[in-house]
Amino acid sequence: MKALTLYNTRTRSKEVFEPATPGVVGMYTCGPTVYAPQHLGNLRSQLFADLLKRTFLYEGYKVTHVINITDVGHLTDDADAGDDKMEAAAKTSGQTAQEVAALYTKQWADDRERVGCLPPEFLPRATEHITEQIELAQKLEQGGYTYLTSDGLYFDTAKFPGYSDFAGLDLEAQQSAGRVAEVDEKRNPADFALWKVAPEGVKRQQEWDSPWGRGFPGWHLECSAMSVKYLGENFDVHTGGIDHVSVHHTNEVAQSECGLGVHPWVRYWLHNEFLSLDKEKMSKSKGHVFVLDGLVEMGFAPLSYRYFFLQAHYRQQQRYSQEAMEAADTGYKRLCRQVIEVRDAPGEPDAEKLAPFQARFRDALHDDLNAPRAVAVAWDVAKNKELSAAGKRALFLEFDAVLGLDFANVELPEETQESDPRIDALVQARQEARAGKDFTESDRIRDELLAEGIVIDDTPEGPRWRRE
RNA sequence: GGUGGCGUAGCCAAGUGGUUAGGCAAGGGCCUGCAAAGCCCCGAACCCCGGUUCGAAUCCGGGCGCCACCUCCA
Structure with missing residues (x-):
């Protein structure tokens, strides 16, 4: 049996997973900015984090999982300009920022639940951790890592020599390309806001007093402040979408390692690749809003989307298409039929016959969460002619602890019979x-x-x- | 301009030197008066050109094509 091995973005290599404290895992997942519905790509990140969490649990670890709710401070524009997304959404919808946040937080949580994601142990909101964020910014200020501009407090990336290491950035080359808009008062384009001061005469729905004036926290700050609050100044795992590597997570690392004086701040960083829709990226800003409810309206069960997710490796871009989704839906239903067939089988399974399947299943997961292979093992169980029904039942239910496809309870809905x-x-x-x-x-x-x-x-x- | 990745049979997608991945579709069969549904059977594929090797989808070099991130984005 090979040990659990995960690809660590920080070291750019697969590493055997060993938590800081034996038997216990602390993990943090970058959650949603709750200003709009979450699309299927966002959901992929949650499914990935859930697959990881379930694998840890399957391995017997006690897991503390933290997911943040970003309900303030995420700007609509490049690095540090533009409106705050929450404020903007509130403005266009005519609701309060709080109402907008509540609505989309609930939708997000419902979607997660429907695709079988386990709830996190902590679900902290940025607006409820303003004090912690200010404290971290103050530590950075005291350490000499910041400077003030007319619109707020900024992190000075030049003060952190390892800034570009995390993402392997070539800052010089990026600058010469001129793609990052220069902000006048910033000393370096990569510098980022820790605290934004509300402009004179502008009244925001969400603003707080701070040592630097009334305003709101920069987006990156919340993840550092909240993860540390719930998981400690050093923790094991941080997950998120691959797009976060070069900016959001680079900045989290910078402010955390400088503010807390730790290195490495997080031991394992795991990032999932994107879901692509008809060869175009699914993102809110390009108008391809594609949500779980859309699949449900097309007649797919939410768990069929989970099955779809499991069929591709998390570090691989996955191509969404109607055809691929239908294939997943059919495959999932067929597998469920096999499970239901043996679910109530009496008798005890033959442990010796089970072992090879269990080993293959674990080996697949241990190889950087190779879910496609794990699913293939489940199919091998379904098709196997040597295993008893009781044996299959035992394997299916065991595997489902990780697959999360609801094998224990799933029922295939009868065609509803209309009356006329x-x-x-x-x-x-x-x-x-x-x-x-x-x-x-x-x-x-x-x-x-x-x-x-x-x-x-x-x-x-x-x-x-x-x-x- | 920088960085990362991909190119596997109609489709999705594993696979990192030699053994059947898996699923969907198509095809054949069972069942059915006929269908549908369900079930069973079934696919010697690896972008191109060189090289290394007894042997390469798998390693190396070159080429072509595609995608992503660097800018709000999971």
Whole structure:
């Protein structure tokens, strides 16, 4: 059995996972900015974090999982200009920032639950941790890592020699390309705001007093302040989308290592690749809002999306298409049918026969969470002719602790049988024709109904009809 | 301009030197009066050109194509 190995962005290599404290894992996941619905790509990040958490639990670790809710301070524009997303959303919707946050936080949590993500142990909100954020900014100020501009307190990246190490950035080259807009008062384009002072005469919905004036915290600060509050100044795992590596997480590392005097601040950094939609990135700003409810409206079960997620490795871009989603949906349902078949099987499983499957399953997960291989093992169980029903039952339920596909309870919904006197009568007439072997007549009735989009299926329990 | 990644059979997607990944679709079969659903069976693929090697999808070099991040984004 190989040890659990994970790809650590910090070291750019696969490493054997060993938590700081044996048997206990602290992990932090970058959560949503709750100003808009979360799309399927966002959900992929949550599914990835959940896969990781479930793997830790499967390995017997006690896990403390923290996910933040960003409800302030995330600017709409480049590094440090533009409006705050929450303020902007409140303005356009006519609601308060708090109402906007509450709405999208709930939607996000519901989506997570529907795709089988375990709830985090802590779900801290940025607005409820302003004090902690100010304290961290003060530590940085006292350490000489900051400077003031007319609009706030900034982190001086030049004071942190290792700034570019985390993401392997070539700051010189980036500057020469001129893609990062210069902000006049910033000493270096990479410098970022720790605290933004509200401009004179502007009244924000969300603002607080601070040593630097009334205003609001910079986006990056909350993750450092809150993760440390709940997990300690050193912790094991930090996850997020790959887009966060070069800016958000680079800045988190800078402010945390400088402010707390620790290195490395986080032992393992794990990042998931993006979900791509028809070869175009799914992002809110490009208008491709594609959400879980959209899949549900198309008739997919939320867990079919989880199954879809599990079919690709988390560090690989995954291509979404209707066809691929339908393939996942069909595959998931078929696998469930196999599970349901053995779910109530009596008797005890034969441990010796189970072992090879368990080993392959764990080996797959231990190899940087290779979920596609783990799912393949589940299929091998389903197709295997040597295993007893009780053995299959035991394996399915064990694997589901990680897969999270609800094998223990899932039911395949029966086609809902509508009732319509006219159609029911025609179906009944067809049954009578069939009983009398008058198949010409029975087929005529079926064709008649088919012409209006109604399909008759003959089942062992009798005929059913449905609208196509 | 910098950085990271990808190119595997109709589709999605594992696989890092030699052994069947897996799923979906298609095809064949069972079942059915016929269908549908369900179940069973079934695919010798690896962008191109060189090289290393007994042997390469897998390593090295070159080329072509595609994507992502560096700017709000998971």
